[in-house]
Amino acid sequence: SVHRFGQMARQRVELARAAVAGLIGARDREVVFTSGGTESNNLALWGVLGRTVIRSLSEGGQGAAGGMPRGVLITTKIEHSAIREPAEALADAGVQVVYVSVDRNGWVDPEGLAAALQEHAGPGRVTLVSIQWANNETGVIQSVDALARACRDYRGRLPGASVTLHVDATQAVGKLPVDVRAVLVDLMTFSAHKFHGPKGVGGLYVRSGLRLQALLRGGPQERERRGGTENTAGIIGMGVAAELAQRFLADTGRLAELAALRDRFERQIVEALPGTQVNSKAGPGSRGVEPPRLWNTSNLGFPKVEAEGIIVGLSERGVCASAGAACSSGSLEPSPVLLAMGTPEPVAHGSVRFSLSRYTTAQEIDRAVPIVIEVVQRLRKTLPVSA
Numbered sequence: 001s002v003h004r005f006g007q008m009a010r011q012r013v014e015l016a017r018a019a020v021a022g023l024i025g026a027r028d029r030e031v032v033f034t035s036g037g038t039e040s041n042n043l044a045l046w047g048v049l050g051r052t053v054i055r056s057l058s059e060g061g062q063g064a065a066g067g068m069p070r071g072v073l074i075t076t077k078i079e080h081s082a083i084r085e086p087a088e089a090l091a092d093a094g095v096q097v098v099y100v101s102v103d104r105n106g107w108v109d110p111e112g113l114a115a116a117l118q119e120h121a122g123p124g125r126v127t128l129v130s131i132q133w134a135n136n137e138t139g140v141i142q143s144v145d146a147l148a149r150a151c152r153d154y155r156g157r158l159p160g161a162s163v164t165l166h167v168d169a170t171q172a173v174g175k176l177p178v179d180v181r182a183v184l185v186d187l188m189t190f191s192a193h194k195f196h197g198p199k200g201v202g203g204l205y206v207r208s209g210l211r212l213q214a215l216l217r218g219g220p221q222e223r224e225r226r227g228g229t230e231n232t233a234g235i236i237g238m239g240v241a242a243e244l245a246q247r248f249l250a251d252t253g254r255l256a257e258l259a260a261l262r263d264r265f266e267r268q269i270v271e272a273l274p275g276t277q278v279n280s281k282a283g284p285g286s287r288g289v290e291p292p293r294l295w296n297t298s299n300l301g302f303p304k305v306e307a308e309g310i311i312v313g314l315s316e317r318g319v320c321a322s323a324g325a326a327c328s329s330g331s332l333e334p335s336p337v338l339l340a341m342g343t344p345e346p347v348a349h350g351s352v353r354f355s356l357s358r359y360t361t362a363q364e365i366d367r368a369v370p371i372v373i374e375v376v377q378r379l380r381k382t383l384p385v386s387a
Helices: 004-024 037-058 081-092 110-120 144-157 232-250 252-272 307-316 336-340 345-349 362-382
Strands: 031-034 071-075 096-099 126-132 162-168 187-191 202-206 297-301 351-355
Touching: 004 031, 004 232, 031 037, 037 071, 037 081, 037 126, 037 162, 037 187, 037 202, 071 081, 071 110, 081 096, 081 126, 096 110, 110 126, 110 144, 126 144, 144 162, 232 252, 252 297, 252 362, 307 351, 307 362, 336 345, 345 351
Parallel strands: 071 096, 071 126, 126 162, 162 187
Antiparallel strands: 031 202, 187 202, 297 351
């Protein structure tokens, strides 16, 4: 509103926008506030490819020359469900969805992306590449620089080719340094609660000059890219969290300490429970090297036991964990992310994700380790699952 109180609120929102932009290396005007990572991902995918769906429908579903659809989405099967499910909906609407394979570590080969672009992108097609920065279940960090370079190289060889790169950085922002200018992405998703901000608010970085069709219509908010009254309190809280996250990321010593805590947690459990595997370590079908991981994530596979039983047993002892993504932890199915990585199904069924925060202490790790060991040993004796 134009009255004094409304303008005071507007000023606080814009200060928060500046803080969030500073956290990711963007310009203020390139930050679009949303309700969270899921909305941001949908806005990115439908905002780029939605118009190709409308065009295809208006032309009787014929698409581009040769029967190929004008819209092409290149992604992976290890994405969060907030990408997987919109991708399935786009496929149903006539968009060609191409999945780039990953190795046993869950790592995307940039050469594989380059090959997918060469085969499926091209004149007359609107191509969107959507690959997450860091996996929400395993913590594996993708080589975003190399993936962005593959997109740039393709555009360089074929001037005028429409190739847009979206990165789901929901799990990365606030946990590792992110600079959209350095890696040259076009769209990037992030969410406040992943760096200790409030739930129900997030954002989408939109590179200046990029055409993006609004997903929610009903007002001129966010430069007409996201209609609806802003979540003012949530946005202001996100701005404060962004400032605190920047200070945290500047303390490289603390980041190293937290990574060492995670490694100690894993090492002690693997040594005490034979057969346990870290679901991001090098193995058959991998590059032969261990990929970089976020310091906060540990995904452990316990063969011959069910993840649900482990989680219940841990909860009774005050240790909180999840089977895959927290938002799908009610499912009894093995994680589609782990299965896409080639993890054997008995291991995937018994895989549990443990998360640290920047406030986790060595004392908490020392308390959790024997509880995890005791719960898994008890389940192996009382409720074993045959391979």
